[in-house]
Amino acid sequence: MRNCAVLGSPIAHSLSPVIHQAAYRYLELEWTYTAYEVDEPDLAGFVAGLDHSWRGLSLTMPLKRVALDVADDASGLARTVGAANTLIRADDGRLFADNTDVPGFMGALGERGIGTPDAKPGTVCVWGGGATAASVLAALATLDAGTTHLHARSAQRAKEALELAEALGRPAGYVPWEVADVCATSELTVNTAPAGALDPFAEALTTNVNGERALFDVLYEPWPTPLAARWAQAGGIVLGGLDLLVHQALGQVRLMTGHDVPVDVLRDAAQRALSLRTRT
Structure with a gap:
């Protein structure tokens, strides 16, 4: 069992848990993906508390710039842009920052x-x-x-x-x-x-x-x-x-799991979730 999550503030509206869980079902992975309310001052403490079960974090506002401050290494793209929307935790606990928004x-x-x-x-x-x-x-x-x-x-x-x-x-x-x-x-x-x-x-x-x-x-x-x-x-x-959410998530799923999923798997899950929100 591996754990992943999306962090940000506010975060209650996020569809990331829906689409990443859809990817895990497609890949037949027994992984979890949840959402946590985390603001800039709290990011360092949150990542410091991650144990070996954690694999990846998706980051939304306002954490994309400060993500580079808590990472041990980062992709050239993330460093060039000055922002990361993804943190990958290696088995030794080191954090790698990347940007799949671009x-x-x-x-x-x-x-x-x-x-x-x-x-x-x-x-x-x-x-x-x-x-x-x-x-x-x-x-x-x-x-x-x-x-x-x-x-x-x-x-x-x-x-x-x-x-x-x-x-x-x-x-x-x-x-x-x-x-x-x-x-x-x-x-x-x-x-x-x-x-x-x-x-x-x-x-x-x-x-x-x-x-x-x-x-x-x-x-x-x-x-x-x-x-x-x-x-x-x-x-x-x-x-x-x-459109941006599902396409950037394709890269995150690949970074976290090592596998690709069809974009329609993520889009269909997100659209169903939005439809249910509209009805309630």
Whole structure:
């Protein structure tokens, strides 16, 4: 029996236990996967208390940056991005940090035919300046996306993400927390901000939406967001937080168990769980 879990704050809404348990059933593993409310000051103490039965931890906000502080080693990607969403515990107790958000974001786009060599994102509009935004910028650099601008409530909040983009050779421009002219023509809009943050801009951001413009809103509950609903109604392409969740979880399952699972195993489990929440 091996134990795994997702940590974060708040954590009660997380679908990670549902999708990881679905993976274990598919793989016929008698593993457990639970959720724990853990904030930044408590992470070091939590990981210090793990015994030999523990194998992996998924990390959500606000732990993605401080995860590197408690890890003994980290992947090049996690170090470059400055954020990790996964901790793997070796048999000797050492912790290895990795980032599956970047390949997860790319995988979700690729599933919809976006980000392929024949369909590289052109102008990109990213909202939010935290760890998830940094992972998005790293993915966009790998995908050789076009001009990118980053909206944040202050230049200071966007500083780490913008420095990362610069270091990757794909600098992004800073834009204040308002709808700019370039937003009306961006081929890909990515929202990494908390629930409700873009609700006041939903109408303005969907004025010129068409079937070739895509929105990736990384929230999955509540869903659809006002922005995603208006975008879909206008005929645009919409990806949601569920797409990112299941694709980044593919990498976590592989790191924790050493096995691959079909993405639909995870997606179907998550969709069933969300459906049950909607009914109650």
